[in-house]
Amino acid sequence: MPVLRQIRERFAKEKPLTGLRVAACLHVTSETANLLLALQDGGAETAICASNPLSTQDDVAAALVHEYGIPTFAIKGEDSETYYSHINSALDTKPHITMDDGADLVATLHTDRTDALDGLIGGSEETTTGVIRLRSLAEAGKLKYPIIAVNDADTKHFFDNRYGTGQSTLDGITRATNILWAGKTVVLAGYGWCGRGVALRARGMGAQTVVTEINPIRALEAAMDGHQVMSMDNAAKIGDIFITLTGGIKAVGRQHIEVMKDGAILANSGHFNVEIDIPALEELADGKQEVRPFVDEYLMGDGRRLNLLGEGRLINLAAAEGHPSAVMDMSFADQALSAEYLAQFAHSLKPQVYDVPRDIDEEVGRLKLLSMGITIDTLTAEQEEYLGSWEVGT
Structure with a gap:
């Protein structure tokens, strides 16, 4: 450091x-x-x-x-x-x-x-x-x-949130599950600086990335960056891995848990463990078991299995080193x-x-x-004068 x-x-x-x-x-x-x-x-x-x-x-x-x-x-x-x-x-x-x-x-x-x-x-x-x-x-x-x-x-936020969270979130999920990212459909709730970073790295690992958002500007940016953008109601049906990064509550709610595919993985990289509706998951499940460290498998009434990582807490710190x-x-x-x-x-x-x-x-x-041994330019007196003047034009 x-x-x-x-x-x-x-x-x-x-x-x-x-x-x-x-x-x-x-x-x-x-x-x-x-x-x-x-x-x-x-x-x-x-x-x-x-x-x-x-x-x-x-x-x-x-x-x-x-x-x-x-x-x-x-x-x-x-x-x-x-x-x-x-x-x-x-x-x-x-x-x-x-x-x-x-x-x-x-x-x-x-x-x-x-x-x-x-x-x-x-x-x-x-x-x-x-x-x-x-x-x-x-x-x-x-x-x-x-x-x-x-x-x-x-x-x-440009570096810690984007590059730090982007790398460490995938690191935590990989350590907990040993999944292959290539070919998976990864649903990212939230496209702030953390969401941008995770989406970029998930796509770099060969995943198909889907972004859900409430902010129209961020949703548009995600679409322009090449990610699929849709509501969580629709994404819940197709996702293999869900990662919440909203800073809010119940980004993944009961109605989403009810339609997720068998074997779906739920992870959170927001600060508190409220972004996934864990009480609803507990209520909907007939039982759960720890299948790996930091992986709780919930058996749903219809036979589906959903996997919650790190008790819904920050997965990059729960299962990895941050x-x-x-x-x-x-x-x-x-x-x-x-x-x-x-x-x-x-x-x-x-x-x-x-x-x-x-x-x-x-x-x-x-x-x-x-x-890092990097040098950058500084303005000359002439350049500073030009930028600080309103008189100089074409």
């Missing part, structure tokens, strides 16, 4: 986070560990809890505690009660800055743990679902402190620099959701290019 390493080296010298406590609710992986170490080198006291019950790498969690003294509240496979007790443990550290992936930390702060709001100066949010929740909170006038939408930075470090390098660089920005300017920010400052976004891109 060369970009984050460069930031970490500067942080170690300048200590821009001295005196601040940071509580993170993120996927506890080796990539996240590098972010925490950068924050620690910047002078911050850090603590972390898991943002997903199935994404924790237990060896990383142990190393953070025993090797680096970072309080870590995460166990792979933890139940819901333990999950929220871990969130509360992270909040017990009385953070000044929060880092969230899905907004569960912020939601808890605004409901059950309002006592921990004192002293908070700002936060950041890593993923699309979390930003949606936070913007809703802000629009209702209930957000209590400023949040930077790291997810919306170009160096995050995004490659090369893309998380940029996402976590955005997180680190956003924390530095909050340390400097949070006092002047209102309780709203903010974009990552453009100069931070571009700095991350510049550092990434530098690490």
Whole structure:
């Protein structure tokens, strides 16, 4: 993670986070560990809890505690009660800055743990679902402190969402099932940056790709990109593999489950396990069995078998290792620099959701290019004058 390493080296010298406590609710992986170490080198006291019950790498969690003294509240496979007790443990550290992936930390702060709001100066949010929740909170006038939408930075969603999710989703499904992608009909619910990435890679593996959407512009883009576009009502009848990436609820619902073909595979790569209607699947099935790790086969009343992967949770982290470090390098660089920005300017920010400052976004891109040995052009004085002038025409 060369970009984050460069930031970490500067942080170690300048200590821009001295005196601040940071509580993170993120996927506890080796990539996240590098972010925490950068924050620690910047002078911050850090603590972390898991943002997903199935994404924790237990060896990383142990190393953070025993090797680096970072309080870590995460166990792979933890139940819901333990999950929220871990969130509360992270909040017990009385953070000044929060880092969230899905907004569960912020939601808890605004409901059950309002006592921990004192002293908070700002936060950041890593993923699309979390930003949606936070913007809703802000629009209702209930957000209590400023949040930077790291997810919306170009160096995050262009790369992490498209290239990271695109590769790691197929990786997780392949590890769980050992399927052959070539010739399969893959139905992708949602054509945001994550959906674009998964669709591109599924087609590259020889699959026939079908996209379902609610946004007419994205649906048109999917069609122009060469994918079949149709409603989920129609796609449900022909799909071999269904992958949800909407950030919403019940993208695959009861009516779709009722008409799926025998042997269909259902996987989710959205943040929460609500994109597939699992309660309906449970109700419609006569029974289920685990046929492989992370694969539950549901036997339907009419004899069909449907396979749910990773309990409907993020399949790239449930059954694989998540995004490659090369893309998380940029996402976590955005997180680190956003924390530095909050340390400097949070006092002047209102309780709203903010974009990552453009100069931070571009700095991350510049550092990434530098690490790759790529040089780009810069404008000459004459070119800058031309672009900044309205008098010069034909």
